Amino acid sequence: MFFKSLDLTTALRPLLLPDETLLFVQDAVGLYEGKYKIPDYQNGHAYLTSHRVCYVAAEDPRKYSVGIDLKEIDRAEYQAGFFKSSPKITIYPKPQKGKTDKSRSATSSPAVSQQSSLHPGNPSSPRPQSAVPQKSSSPKPVNATWICPICSFSNPLPSHFDPATATAATQLPPCLACGIKPPFTTVLKAAISAAASHDSPLSSTNLLPAEDNQAQRNGSRLGSSEPAGSVSCPRCTFVNHPSLIECEMCGAPLISGGTSITRDDASRANSPAPFFAQSRITNTEVTESVKLSFRDGGEKTFHERLKGALIQRKWLLQNAPPVPPPSQTAAASPSIPAIAAPESPQPAAPRITAVGIAGLEQRGLETRMNNQLVIGNAFEDLEALMASAKQIVALAETLARESGMATNGGASAETNAVLSESAAALGMVTTKDMLSSGSENLYLSELSRNLAEYLTDDRKGILQREGGIMSLIDLWAVFNRSRNGVELVSPSDFQRAAELWKKLKLPVRLRRFKSGLLVVQRYDWSDEKTVRQLQDWMEELRRVPPDESVPWDWTVFGRAVTAQETAQRFKWSVGVAAEELEMAEDRGVLCREEGIEGLRFWNNHIAS
Amino acid sequence: MATAASTAAPFPFPSTYNFPPFFTPQPNNTTRHSQLQKWSSLIQAWCRHHRTYRLSLVDAVDTPLFHNAVLRKRLDLGEARAIVDWMTKSEEQGGGGQRAEWIVGAAAGGNAAPNSVAWIWWRRPEEWADVLTDWIDATGQRGVVLTVFELVQGEATVSQEFHGMDVEVMMKTLNVLVKRGKAQVFGNDGGEGVKFF
Numbered sequence: 001m002f003f004k005s006l007d008l009t010t011a012l013r014p015l016l017l018p019d020e021t022l023l024f025v026q027d028a029v030g031l032y033e034g035k036y037k038i039p040d041y042q043n044g045h046a047y048l049t050s051h052r053v054c055y056v057a058a059e060d061p062r063k064y065s066v067g068i069d070l071k072e073i074d075r076a077e078y079q080a081g082f083f084k085s086s087p088k089i090t091i092y093p094k095p096q097k098g099k100t101d102k103s104r105s106a107t108s109s110p111a112v113s114q115q116s117s118l119h120p121g122n123p124s125s126p127r128p129q130s131a132v133p134q135k136s137s138s139p140k141p142v143n144a145t146w147i148c149p150i151c152s153f154s155n156p157l158p159s160h161f162d163p164a165t166a167t168a169a170t171q172l173p174p175c176l177a178c179g180i181k182p183p184f185t186t187v188l189k190a191a192i193s194a195a196a197s198h199d200s201p202l203s204s205t206n207l208l209p210a211e212d213n214q215a216q217r218n219g220s221r222l223g224s225s226e227p228a229g230s231v232s233c234p235r236c237t238f239v240n241h242p243s244l245i246e247c248e249m250c251g252a253p254l255i256s257g258g259t260s261i262t263r264d265d266a267s268r269a270n271s272p273a274p275f276f277a278q279s280r281i282t283n284t285e286v287t288e289s290v291k292l293s294f295r296d297g298g299e300k301t302f303h304e305r306l307k308g309a310l311i312q313r314k315w316l317l318q319n320a321p322p323v324p325p326p327s328q329t330a331a332a333s334p335s336i337p338a339i340a341a342p343e344s345p346q347p348a349a350p351r352i353t354a355v356g357i358a359g360l361e362q363r364g365l366e367t368r369m370n371n372q373l374v375i376g377n378a379f380e381d382l383e384a385l386m387a388s389a390k391q392i393v394a395l396a397e398t399l400a401r402e403s404g405m406a407t408n409g410g411a412s413a414e415t416n417a418v419l420s421e422s423a424a425a426l427g428m429v430t431t432k433d434m435l436s437s438g439s440e441n442l443y444l445s446e447l448s449r450n451l452a453e454y455l456t457d458d459r460k461g462i463l464q465r466e467g468g469i470m471s472l473i474d475l476w477a478v479f480n481r482s483r484n485g486v487e488l489v490s491p492s493d494f495q496r497a498a499e500l501w502k503k504l505k506l507p508v509r510l511r512r513f514k515s516g517l518l519v520v521q522r523y524d525w526s527d528e529k530t531v532r533q534l535q536d537w538m539e540e541l542r543r544v545p546p547d548e549s550v551p552w553d554w555t556v557f558g559r560a561v562t563a564q565e566t567a568q569r570f571k572w573s574v575g576v577a578a579e580e581l582e583m584a585e586d587r588g589v590l591c592r593e594e595g596i597e598g599l600r601f602w603n604n605h606i607a608s
Numbered sequence: 609m610a611t612a613a614s615t616a617a618p619f620p621f622p623s624t625y626n627f628p629p630f631f632t633p634q635p636n637n638t639t640r641h642s643q644l645q646k647w648s649s650l651i652q653a654w655c656r657h658h659r660t661y662r663l664s665l666v667d668a669v670d671t672p673l674f675h676n677a678v679l680r681k682r683l684d685l686g687e688a689r690a691i692v693d694w695m696t697k698s699e700e701q702g703g704g705g706q707r708a709e710w711i712v713g714a715a716a717g718g719n720a721a722p723n724s725v726a727w728i729w730w731r732r733p734e735e736w737a738d739v740l741t742d743w744i745d746a747t748g749q750r751g752v753v754l755t756v757f758e759l760v761q762g763e764a765t766v767s768q769e770f771h772g773m774d775v776e777v778m779m780k781t782l783n784v785l786v787k788r789g790k791a792q793v794f795g796n797d798g799g800e801g802v803k804f805f
Binding site for chain 1: 623624626627628629630631632634635636638639642643646678679680681
């Protein structure tokens with residue numbers, strides 16, 4: 001498992017890969033490597049996406065941000081807070097290929113344990129693995145644990161538990177700490193995840209000799225430093241008597257003393273205090289584990305969603321063809337709507353060719369049936385809705401496009417296109433659901449970042465099209481419409497989010513005109529720049545002779561401009577143009593002329 | 609009393625007079641201030657050119673002073689009043705240095721509206737007093753008794769700037785000199801005489 005460098009968006013959020021979705025965000029999170037805090041990585045946002053766990057520091061995010069691919073994560077454990085210690089989630093890496101985790105391979109199957117017991121590498125262990133009856137009798141991984149949902153104590157998986165045959169009726173031992181029987185699913189999940197994470201016994205067997213040599217070396221070195229034969233617990237480090245097979249303190253299984261200590265010792269020897277000397281941890285390998293410390297709550301949801309993401313394994317689905325809709329099997333008719341199965345691999349079954357009106361009607365009917373099916377499936381429960389979100393969004397867009405075409409012929413086609421496209425492009429949608437309840441500030445700051453990204457996205461170029469300036473109300477309307485009526489943002493939230501831009505140092509800024517009109521601008525866009533633009537324009541007008549003869553000396557005074565002309569020239573909205581002109585007037589650059597033609601602005605020749 | 613006599617040379621208007629925004633009150637304080645200043649000097653120059661001492665705004669809004677026929681722009685009465693009002697204030701009050709003074713109760717042409725006629729002080733009475741003293745000194749007329757009519761209309765003063773001056777302005781000027789102890793005014797209505805010391 002590696003800390004990977006992160007690409008950040010303009011709003012300093014991790015840039016998502018295609019198909020990647022944001023699952024959860026939590027602020028005030030610290031990062032640990034093993035047991036040690038990583039300096040400079042102690043206050044930031046943790047982003048859980050369907051593919052990664054990302055950390056982005058609050059201070060200097062461009063420098064201190066890392067991501068871990070979920071596919072390299074073996075499991076995540078939850079650790080509740082205790083007095084001053086914040087709740088933590090520990091992420092364990094998957095064993096690397098060609099560098100198998102010794103402790104696990106030694107116990108994962110009877111074949112291996114026999115191997116290791118025969119091997120001279122474990123002489124210090126008085127009780128070879130094969131001597132433990134339950135281990136030889138069960139093909140299951142013995143050091144798999146399930147975490148009690150009541151007291152969060154890590155219990156060993158019962159030896160007779162077989163995820164393949166077990167049912168809800170299977171007898172489960174109660175939690176060792178609190179005595180409450182666990183829910184069947186908890187144990188089942190633990191068993192499956194443990195089984196899934198182990199390598200095949202064969203490959204590990206092949207690799208064993210070399211490792212055990214190392215193990216032996218380490219073991220012998222260890223013998224000199226620690227009381228002979230004692231076994232330190234891999235979980236709590238309590239040094240147990242060698243004859244114990246389970247830790248006295250925490251109940252974790254003590255695998256053959258030699259190897260377990262060896263592993264611990266080896267990683268320590270390699271990196272005693274892993275990252276203290278380095279300022280950047282990008283691309284460093286994590287050998288032991290990574291902890292996320294949640295100083296401001298949110299750990300439960302994060303853990304839940306992380307587990308969910310690990311089970312769903314969305315990263316495997318990248319570029320996979322979509323699940324063929326069941327309607328295809330039911331009806332011999334072809335799947336007509338492109339949205340339901342756009343890249344359906346199998347061609348349609350023999351097609352009943354109907355022509356004319358009957359054919360059109362049939363097509364319509366099929367489309368409706370299919371839409372119904374998609375909607376019906378999706379809304380069965382929330383999980384299903386999330387799974388088929390893509391389809392539903394596509395469907396919603398099609399419906400919106402159709403209805404838009406039908407009803408408002410007046411609206412420009414371009415606007416409609418932008419609106420319907422933007423929902424798809426609006427990749428990282430911040431919703432309240434993504435954040436733990438009650439963290440209003442986090443919601444606002446995420447929304448603020450979301451907005452900033454939306455604005456600065458070059459694909460849409462919202463700001464460019466509006467001439468670099470846009471009124472907040474227009475933005476609110478466009479933004480909410482681009483969400484297709486889901487998870488709409490309230491005006492007050494929107495304004496508060498926009499007001500956060502300055503604080504979060506985002507590349508857009510909110511500006512209040514004298515009249516109270518709020519506009520959105522790029523942060524590097526200042527009044528001086530606008531004034532310079534206007535002055536350049538005035539200068540230009542002074543050089544170009546006017547279309548019709550004018551009574552004044554145009555080589556000196558130039559020509560007057562109206563707000564409409566200004567709006568046209570700079571592609572601003574008229575309201576914004578009027579405000580900008582008045583701003584320039586306020587600075588004494590322009591002056592006004594009120595006449596029967598309306599309000600016009602001139603270069604200021606009065607004050608000069 | 610608006611334009612006393614159309615002299616041969618046309619009045620040279622400043623360039624801003626042809627600038628359309630000049631006729632619109634500017635909201636920006638700095639711009640407004642220089643606009644008022646420009647108007648003030650324009651009015652003073654105009655009055656000096658036409659030897660006008662007393663300016664009736666109601667009549668003046670139709671004169672080229674306030675009406676630019678070429679631009680088809682005019683200063684409306686309210687704005688003209690605002691400018692003259694600014695001129696009446698001293699500079700400490702944020703005004704134009706008391707270059708004008710409202711003539712209270714003056715019913716010019718039967719129009720009894722308040723603030724419609726004003727003295728335009730292209731020279732203030734104090735300044736006129738200086739001019740008068742200089743002339744007296746230069747011609748050695750100290751201790752000589754002159755009538756006001758002689759001063760204003762007399763042949764001896766034809767070359768002087770105050771020749772043809774409004775009698776009321778002359779009286780104000782002489783009053784300044786009396787306060788300074790440089791002159792004594794005697795006689796009564798219509799036949800005042802003045803003795804310079």
